Amino acid sequence: xxxxxxSLLSFAGxxxxxxxxxxxxxxxxxNARRNIALDIKNVSHHFDIAGSPLAVLDNxxxxxxxxxxVALLGPSGxxxxxxxxxxxxxxxxxxxxxxxxxxxxxxxxxxxLLVFQDPTLFPWRTVWRNVATGLEARxxxxxxxxxxxxxxxxxxxxxxADAYPHQLSGGMAQRVAIARALVNDPHLLxxxxxxxxxxxxxxxxxxxxxxxxxQEVGFxxxxxxxxxxxxxxxxxxxIVFSDRPARIVAEFEVDKPYPRHRDDTDxxxxxxxxxxxxxxxxD
Amino acid sequence: MTDIVQxxxxxxxxxxxxxxxxxxxxxxxxxxAAASIVTIALPDTIKWGSVGLFSGLTGAGAAILLVxxxxxxxxxxxxxxxxxxxxxxxxxxxxFALWEFTTAKTGWLPKPFFSPPHGLLNVYVVEFxxxxxxxxxxxxxxxxxxxxxxxxxxxxxxxxGWSRSFNYWGMPILKLIGPVPASxxxxxxxxxxxxxxxxxxxxxxxxxxxxxxxxxxxxxxxxNKAYYDVARTLGADERFQILKVxxxxxxxxxxxxxxxxLYYSFAILVVAEMLGAKFGxxxxxxxxxxxxxxxxxxxxxxxxxxxxxxxxxxxxxxxxRLLSWQEKGLI
Ligand SMILES: Nc1ncnc2c1ncn2[C@@H]1O[C@H](COP(=O)(O)OP(=O)(O)O)[C@@H](O)[C@H]1O
Ligand SMILES: [Mg+2]
Numbered sequence: 001x002x003x004x005x006x007s008l009l010s011f012a013g014x015x016x017x018x019x020x021x022x023x024x025x026x027x028x029x030x031n032a033r034r035n036i037a038l039d040i041k042n043v044s045h046h047f048d049i050a051g052s053p054l055a056v057l058d059n060x061x062x063x064x065x066x067x068x069x070v071a072l073l074g075p076s077g078x079x080x081x082x083x084x085x086x087x088x089x090x091x092x093x094x095x096x097x098x099x100x101x102x103x104x105x106x107x108x109x110x111x112x113l114l115v116f117q118d119p120t121l122f123p124w125r126t127v128w129r130n131v132a133t134g135l136e137a138r139x140x141x142x143x144x145x146x147x148x149x150x151x152x153x154x155x156x157x158x159x160x161a162d163a164y165p166h167q168l169s170g171g172m173a174q175r176v177a178i179a180r181a182l183v184n185d186p187h188l189l190x191x192x193x194x195x196x197x198x199x200x201x202x203x204x205x206x207x208x209x210x211x212x213x214x215q216e217v218g219f220x221x222x223x224x225x226x227x228x229x230x231x232x233x234x235x236x237x238x239i240v241f242s243d244r245p246a247r248i249v250a251e252f253e254v255d256k257p258y259p260r261h262r263d264d265t266d267x268x269x270x271x272x273x274x275x276x277x278x279x280x281x282x283d
Numbered sequence: 284m285t286d287i288v289q290x291x292x293x294x295x296x297x298x299x300x301x302x303x304x305x306x307x308x309x310x311x312x313x314x315x316a317a318a319s320i321v322t323i324a325l326p327d328t329i330k331w332g333s334v335g336l337f338s339g340l341t342g343a344g345a346a347i348l349l350v351x352x353x354x355x356x357x358x359x360x361x362x363x364x365x366x367x368x369x370x371x372x373x374x375x376x377x378x379f380a381l382w383e384f385t386t387a388k389t390g391w392l393p394k395p396f397f398s399p400p401h402g403l404l405n406v407y408v409v410e411f412x413x414x415x416x417x418x419x420x421x422x423x424x425x426x427x428x429x430x431x432x433x434x435x436x437x438x439x440x441x442x443x444g445w446s447r448s449f450n451y452w453g454m455p456i457l458k459l460i461g462p463v464p465a466s467x468x469x470x471x472x473x474x475x476x477x478x479x480x481x482x483x484x485x486x487x488x489x490x491x492x493x494x495x496x497x498x499x500x501x502x503x504x505x506x507n508k509a510y511y512d513v514a515r516t517l518g519a520d521e522r523f524q525i526l527k528v529x530x531x532x533x534x535x536x537x538x539x540x541x542x543x544x545l546y547y548s549f550a551i552l553v554v555a556e557m558l559g560a561k562f563g564x565x566x567x568x569x570x571x572x573x574x575x576x577x578x579x580x581x582x583x584x585x586x587x588x589x590x591x592x593x594x595x596x597x598x599x600x601x602x603x604r605l606l607s608w609q610e611k612g613l614i
Contacts, residue, residue, distance in 0.1 A: 090512055110518040120509045124531040124608045134517035136527075166610040184517065 038064040038087060038112075038188055038220065043096030044245075045082055055245035056082050057093070062239060062248070064188075069214055069221045071231035073274065074241030080224040081117075083246070084190045087222065088114040100188065110134055113181035114190040117197065119173040121165040127176050128152065128161040134184040151183035154213065171202035178210070182217065189214075191223045195230070207233055211258050228274050232267045233260050240277045250277045307369025308352035314376025315345035321383045322401060328390040331578075333408055337401035341379060348372065398578035406582035413567070418586065420562040421552065424480070428487025429548050433541065436492035440499025440540070444533065445525060454500070461497055465490035465551045469558060479559030483552075490551040491544025495537065502536025503529045535609065538602045545598060549591050 045057040056079035064070050072080050085091045086098055089108040098105040100112060121130050132148045135141040141148075152158040155175040165173060174194055181189060191210075195203040211234055214221055225231050231238045232254055240250040252270060260267065323338035355362040379400055385391045387399035407414065442449045443457065465486050476482035506529055514528050556565025564583050571579035 085512075088516055090515065108512075108516040108518075110516070112516070114512075114516050116509060116513070118509070120507075120513050122510060122513075122528070122531070124534070133514070133519070133527075137514065137517050137519035137523045164608045166608075180517070 037066050037101060038062075038222070039097075039099040039102075040064075040083070040087070041097045041099070043083070043086065043093045043098060045079070045086065045091075045094045046245075057086075058242075058245040058247040059096070060246060060248060061096075064220060064222065067218055067220055068237065069223070069235045071235035071238045072222065072224045072241065073226065073228060073231050073238060073278065074246055075243050075278065076226060078241050078244045079246035080241065081192050084114055084192050084222065084224055087188070087190055088112055090114070110138065110184040111186055112188040112190065113184060113186040114192065115174075115177050115181050115194050117193045119165075119170075119177040121168075121173055121176055121180075123165050125165075126161065127157060127163050127165070127168070130165070130176055131180045131183050133180060147183050147185075151179040154182065155179040155209070169202075171198050171206060174198065174206065175209075178213075182213065182219075186219055188220045188222070191221065193224055193226065196226070203230075208259065210234065211260075215258060228271050228278070229262055231274075232271055233262060238270075238274065240274060250274070303356040305352045305355045305366055305369065307366070307373060308348050308355060311369060311372035311376055312345045312348035312352060314373050314380065315341050315348060316376075318376050318379035318383060319345060321380050321388065325384075325388040327387045327399075329387070329394050331387055331399055331402040331405055333401045333405035334387075336408065337404050340404075341376075345376075395575040395577050398581055402578040403582045403585065406579050410579065410582075414583070414586065417562055417564050417567045417583075418590070420560070420566075421556065421564045422590070424483055424556070424560070424563060425487060425548060425552050428484045428552070429491050429545070431484070432488030432490070432492035432548070433495050433544060435488065436495030436540070436544070437499050437537065439492070440496040440537070441503055441525065441530065443496065443500035444503025445529060450500070450504070457493070457497060457500075461493045465493075465547065466554050469555065473559060479555075483555035483560065486551050486555050487548050490547040491541075494543040494547065495540040498536045498540025498543070499533060502533025502540075505536070506532040535606060538598075538606065541598060541602075542595075545595060549587075553587075 040060055040062040043057055043060045044055070046053040046055045048054070060083065062070070072083070074080050082091070086093050087105065089105045089112065092106075100109075105112070121127075122133065125133070128148060129136075131151050132141055132145065135144055135147060149158065149161075152161055155178055157172060157175055157179065160168065160172065160176075165176070168176065178194070194210075195206050198206065207230060214234075221234075223231070223234060228238075235254055238252045238254060239248055240252075241247065242249045252274065254267075254270065256264065256266065319338045319342035322334060322341065327334065351365060355365055358365070383399050383401070386394075386397050387401065439453070443453050444450070468486060468489060469482075472482040472485055473479060476485060510528050510532060511524055514524050519527070553565035553568070556563040557569040560566040564587055568580050568583050571577075571583070
């Protein structure tokens with residue numbers, strides 16, 4: 001059993017084999033042992049629309065440290081989702097390369113999971129079955145079904161295990177989608193505007209939950225968002241993109257302890273700066 | 284003290300009971316009794332047989348309705364269902380009475396083209412054994428044809444919807460021959476197959492296999508691509524994507540194909556039986572028409588109506604079970 005699974009189990013209070021004392025795990029220490037990182041090197045991408053190329057990414061280079069939480073900000077339609085799909089291995093870039101722990105990304109892999117803007121739950125599967133999909137696909141469900149229960153507890157939806165997706169609210173559905181990713185114990189969690197369609201109260205709750213999960217479980221996270229405040233509350237580093245084709249126009253380290261407060265003066269100040277950047281980018 | 288309470292209770296009960304008389308049931312009892320009396324009291328212009336039996340059955344129906352008129356409110360949910368059909372029960376009684384009157388009793392609608400209800404009943408009494416055999420033959424032929432056709436059509440549809448090359452070569456052929464009515468193949472199939480029974484199975488299978496194949500293929504190819512993206516990132520191989528994503532996601536389409544195929548299969552079943560079978564409901568209709576046994580024909584059509592709508596109902600039940608995950612309120 002590897003480290004993140006153990007921490008996932010122990011967080012849910014249900015580790016079957018061995019539990020680590022929770023207090024001994026600070027996030028950087030835990031992740032330093034796991035030599036993972038995402039390397040996006042000079043990636044450009046274009047789509048063919050009616051025969052003519054549409055440039056979407058322009059020479060993007062990002063190096064993500066293990067356990068880091070990176071937020072990608074940029075105007076709508078600039079190419080953020082495209083970049084996440086490339087990182088997930090769902091598409092291959094027109095130019096440049098993407099490496100996970102030094103290995104080229106050549107297809108989807110459960111170690112890198114993408115949570116889509118729409119929860120995209122399978123409507124014919126119950127909540128439990130949805131979360132179980134990854135384990136089932138890899139033939140692990142028979143032996144490790146407890147992980148599904150734990151993941152549902154983690155997102156506080158264990159009471160809804162037998163519900164069907166159409167019976168869930170938007171926030172619950174998005175939490176199921178997150179549990180469906182986390183149950184696979186991904187090294188890298190790619191989140192594509194996961195809270196974009198939720199009401200602001202639900203969004204604030206889920207932001208806090210996500211921060212906590214990230215601290216407890218210790219995955220590396222890349223979050224696409226159009227909400228500057230969300231980026232500053234959650235991320236270690238905020239990367240700002242230009243209009244399409246997306247180019248990196250600015251990067252900000254956010255060196256603040258969690259949980260962060262949205263009225264923190266430094267964060268408010270940083271938000272003004274980034275909004276300025278985006279304003280320039282929007283010109 | 285207790286006595287007074289009891290008396291009050293009884294009074295309350297009786298007043299409640301008068302309010303709870305089921306008026307439609309009472310009227311229906313009257314119309315059924317009328318049908319019974321018309322049947323037994325007026326003489327037949329031509330003998331049809333089973334007069335007493337039909338009169339007795341409608342009379343018994345009237346008696347039951349009379350009892351129900353006063354007790355239906357005690358039957359709970361079943362009672363509610365029965366009450367719902369009150370107007371229908373009235374209409375059926377009226378219909379029986381008029382039908383008796385215009386056919387057997389006055390001869391306004393003459394034999395052999397028209398038959399009174401007790402004429403149909405007489406067919407069931409006299410031809411019971413033969414009809415049972417015919418039902419068995421028809422169900423066997425339909426069952427073999429429908430299930431083989433649906434199985435092949437479903438598998439073909441998945442292949443067409445999933446595989447590019449299958450789709451490239453198969454879809455144009457399917458689109459070309461799909462709209463051809465299965466009955467057009469009758470002469471050719473009767474020539475190619477060793478027995479008419481085999482040929483008939485093939486025709487029934489063809490008639491329902493094609494809509495199932497087309498709808499399954501369109502269902503599979505119209506599945507939201509994001510589901511596959513999710514499945515792939517979760518580590519699903521192609522087999523998993525077909526079995527656990529493509530098939531369940533396209534099941535609503537598949538059921539549309541199954542319903543279409545069901546109706547086509549009934550149509551071709553009867554035609555095929557009329558053309559070459561030795562037994563079966565279609566054969567029986569053909570046979571009786573040749574002897575002007577229209578009462579037998581009508582009686583057989585009633586059997587077909589019951590069988591076919593029963594099978595349709597079963598398919599609805601299966602669909603509601605399998606598609607219970609869908610949001611309600613579609614149908
Ligand atoms: N599969 C595709 N085919 C063609 N164009 C696409 C495709 N996916 C995205 N695009 C285009 O690429 C641009 C960037 O899209 P996207 O990455 O979704 O933007 P963002 O997530 O930043 O809003 C958009 O103009 C969009 O229309
Ligand atoms: Mg997007």
